[in-house]
Amino acid sequence: DQQVKQNSPSLSVQEGRISILNCDYTNSMFDYFLWYKKYPAEGPTFLISISSIKDKNEDGRFTVFLNKSAKHLSLHIVPSQPGDSAVYFCAASRFGNQFYFGTGTSLTVIP
């Protein structure tokens, strides 16, 4: 039973354009959401998070949007850079004691 879903396994974007990665969840009790970035042969690294009391959080080129009614969050990367090419995982938790991860979206930024 996948509580966090990333329905796009891959995404290709031209350098300088916007990358939009999507994530859906099923459990309305989730109250904290995170995005992680993973390069091959490395562990995931934290990118950005958002609490359920907010609908937007911005950090430099990265913005996460949360739509609680739709149980949907998205990560926007503007402008996209070749170094952003990686697998992106969204994760959700309730009380921060167990994090549920999506299956990941592989982003390729084309120079």
Added chain:
Amino acid sequence: GAGVSQSPRYKVAKRGQDVALRCDPISGHVSLFWYQQALGQGPEFLTYFQNEAQLDKSGLPSDRFFAERPEGSVSTLKIQRTQQEDSAVYLCASSRRTGKTGELFFGEGSRLTVL
């Protein structure tokens, strides 16, 4: 070290062997998590420690899996009588906080291949 350290990075085991995977969390981090990541999948929760207490082990797939963190720092994940379906990357993560807003810091993972 500054980050979460896991060893071994790679482990090949014959079916039926026991394996032990070690995790050194970031110093002072209270929370420690183990995740299993199969090929092409996202990390799946196995177990969670707060200091030395194992507060949640609901994700452990069978009683062949056992985790401990006896002194609230280093943790070991042990898999007994390994099976081919145990082949995966085992990720350890630590967090300085308990509860809501602790981001997880992951190690590089231990890749287990069971032949």
